[in-house]
Amino acid sequence: MKDSQIRVLVAKPGLDGHDRGAKVIARALRDAGFEVIYTGIRQTPQMIAEAALQEDVDVVGLSILSGAHMTLCPKVIELLHAQGQEDVLVLLGGIIPDEDAVQLKAAGVHAVFGPGTTSAEIIDYIRTAMAGG
Amino acid sequence: MPKPVPTQQLISDLLEGDRLALARAISRVEDDAAEAARIVRAVFAHTGRAHLIGVTGAPGTGKSTLVSALVESYRASGVTVGVLAVDPTSPFSGGALLGDRVRMTGHSGDAGVFIRSMATRRGTGGLAKASADAMLLLDAAGFDRILVETVGAGQAEIEIASVADTVVVVEAPGLGDEVQAIKAGLLEIADVFAVNKADRKGAARTVAALEMMLETGGAAAQTIFHHGQRMETGAATSETEAGDGWSIPVLETVAVSGGGVDELRDALERHRAWLGESGARTAREGRRLDHMLQTLVQAEFLARMERTLSPALRRDLVERMQRRETDPYSAAADSMKKLSP
Ligand code: B12
Numbered sequence: 001m002k003d004s005q006i007r008v009l010v011a012k013p014g015l016d017g018h019d020r021g022a023k024v025i026a027r028a029l030r031d032a033g034f035e036v037i038y039t040g041i042r043q044t045p046q047m048i049a050e051a052a053l054q055e056d057v058d059v060v061g062l063s064i065l066s067g068a069h070m071t072l073c074p075k076v077i078e079l080l081h082a083q084g085q086e087d088v089l090v091l092l093g094g095i096i097p098d099e100d101a102v103q104l105k106a107a108g109v110h111a112v113f114g115p116g117t118t119s120a121e122i123i124d125y126i127r128t129a130m131a132g133g
Numbered sequence: 134m135p136k137p138v139p140t141q142q143l144i145s146d147l148l149e150g151d152r153l154a155l156a157r158a159i160s161r162v163e164d165d166a167a168e169a170a171r172i173v174r175a176v177f178a179h180t181g182r183a184h185l186i187g188v189t190g191a192p193g194t195g196k197s198t199l200v201s202a203l204v205e206s207y208r209a210s211g212v213t214v215g216v217l218a219v220d221p222t223s224p225f226s227g228g229a230l231l232g233d234r235v236r237m238t239g240h241s242g243d244a245g246v247f248i249r250s251m252a253t254r255r256g257t258g259g260l261a262k263a264s265a266d267a268m269l270l271l272d273a274a275g276f277d278r279i280l281v282e283t284v285g286a287g288q289a290e291i292e293i294a295s296v297a298d299t300v301v302v303v304e305a306p307g308l309g310d311e312v313q314a315i316k317a318g319l320l321e322i323a324d325v326f327a328v329n330k331a332d333r334k335g336a337a338r339t340v341a342a343l344e345m346m347l348e349t350g351g352a353a354a355q356t357i358f359h360h361g362q363r364m365e366t367g368a369a370t371s372e373t374e375a376g377d378g379w380s381i382p383v384l385e386t387v388a389v390s391g392g393g394v395d396e397l398r399d400a401l402e403r404h405r406a407w408l409g410e411s412g413a414r415t416a417r418e419g420r421r422l423d424h425m426l427q428t429l430v431q432a433e434f435l436a437r438m439e440r441t442l443s444p445a446l447r448r449d450l451v452e453r454m455q456r457r458e459t460d461p462y463s464a465a466a467d468s469m470k471k472l473s474p
């Protein structure tokens with residue numbers, strides 16, 4: 001009997017206390033049928049990578065509204081790759097200027113979602129990506 | 134999509150303590166019954182070393198915070214710890230929000246700690262169906278102590294008593310009518326009580342209420358407990374268990390500051406020693422394996438039923454009953470014959 005579930009880590013790296021968006025997304029993903037592991041605020045990239053490994057997640061979702069995304073995101077990706085999780089889908093939400101989003105995508109972030117993104121868009125994105133699309 | 138790592142490779146890496154292999158093996162055991170069988174078969178000979186500790190109690194009593202504090206205390210004494218934190222699956226969406234980890238963030242960079250969140254999926258009784266298998270994997274990967282946090286429990290969530298060596302029931306002051314809260318089911322399965330949030334007023338009263346219950350109702354509770362187990366496990370349990378020689382401690386803890394946590398750890402270590410000396414450890418392991426056996430056979434029966442008793446076949450039987458050519462009992466007996474092979 002098979003009972004596969006998509007597992008998503010939702011994490012807030014850095015000293016950023018804006019957790020409203022992360023919590024909204026975590027709940028929306030649960031309601032869409034995903035298993036969501038929420039780590040809470042003030043996570044270092046090391047803590048996030050470690051949680052991603054122990055939880056064997058398919059998706060790592062970062063939420064950053066502090067402006068520190070250019071240092072935090074590449075670090076998380078580097079650690080994920082170093083520990084053998086090159087295949088994890090990395091998503092980023094929060095306040096991310098367009099030109100930064102372009103650079104981050106080149107650095108391995110799969111998609112960036114800014115303020116006003118609907119949950120449905122994010123859910124669709126994950127489902128499509130997980131289906132191999 | 135990248136090619137998945139072959140199961141054989143995962144198993145040998147897991148046994149060498151590879152953390153990613155352990156994490157992936159737990160997912161496979163959760164996702165796929167055939168893989169679970171393959172993996173558990175291969176690692177079972179390497180299990181039986183770890184002390185399995187269940188942590189249960191009403192929602193919000195501080196189980197996760199206490200588990201995290203216990204991990205710290207165990208690590209200070211050099212012992213390695215695996216944690217399994219179970220949270221409920223939403224019956225509406227099938228998804229889950231696993232939040233226990235938020236309270237367990239202090240152990241980053243420590244290879245002696247492994248924390249895994251698990252949704253109940255279709256499991257009942259406060260655990261997931263895959264919980265027992267995941268505990269075996271953590272055991273096989275070499276962790277000395279395995280802490281399992283159940284879903285915030287009421288009286289029905291006592292499955293943990295069937296899978297752990299030692300059960301900690303966490304209470305907190307101010308949960309309304311203490312006696313009611315305690316009476317409901319959990320008293321019977323506790324080996325150790327932790328009255329957490331002892332920094333709040335009312336803790337002493339909760340401790341007193343618990344101690345009173347243990348004194349007055351203790352013996353009765355043990356009998357009920359034994360009856361429950363007997364009914365469940367039949368011959369597999371020899372009656373050398375609880376009752377003789379272990380008196381259930383009631384300890385105050387403040388999980389947020391670590392207060393009383395070393396004492397709780399000491400009580401768990403004393404219980405572990407007692408289990409070994411009294412023979413109860415062997416009895417509990419027997420009970421646990423008997424429980425797993427029954428669960429697996431039940432699941433296999435159900436699967437076989439779904440395979441053989443196809444909707445078409447059932448429709449046919451129903452129509453024959455409606456024409457009064459057969460009756461429900463004969464139809465059931467005919468169906469059972471089809472199940473046999
Ligand atoms: C509410 C708010 C606060 C609240 C936060 C409450 C809380 N617990 O979250 C309070 C008042 C505490 C606060 C404080 C501060 N704030 Co403020 N705050 C805001 C505000 C007005 C709205 C943020 C919000 O909650 N939006 C609602 C949620 C649902 O949206 P969201 O987080 O963007 O999430 C959406 C997407 O981004 C995406 N998403 C988000 N996370 C994720 C994760 C994943 C995995 C995915 C897929 C998608 C995703 O999906 C969501 C749904 O669409 C913004 C301005 C703005 N318009 O965004 C400023 C803003 C974020 N704050 C700002 C600042 C500067 C601060 C302070 C530093 C102010 C100060 N000097 O004290 C402090 C810092 C606090 C701290 N400890 O970090 C700046 C940040 C500037 C920057 N990045 O360059 C902003 C942009 C205001 C501004 N224009 O200057 N703030």
Ligand SMILES: Nc1nc2c(ncn2[C@@H]2O[C@H](COP(=O)(O)OP(=O)(O)OP(=O)(O)O)[C@@H](O)[C@H]2O)c(=O)[nH]1
Nearest residue numbers: 192193194195196197198236285329330387388389
């Ligand atoms: N004052 C006080 N608060 C505590 C203590 N331990 C935990 N808490 C707080 O109690 C709340 C719940 O703690 P958790 O550890 O999440 O409780 P839980 O039993 O795991 O909760 P569920 O998993 O949701 O059932 C948190 O806000 C903790 O900070 C304590 O000893 N004293």
Ligand SMILES: [Mg+2]
Nearest residue numbers: 196197233282
């Ligand atoms: Mg908890």
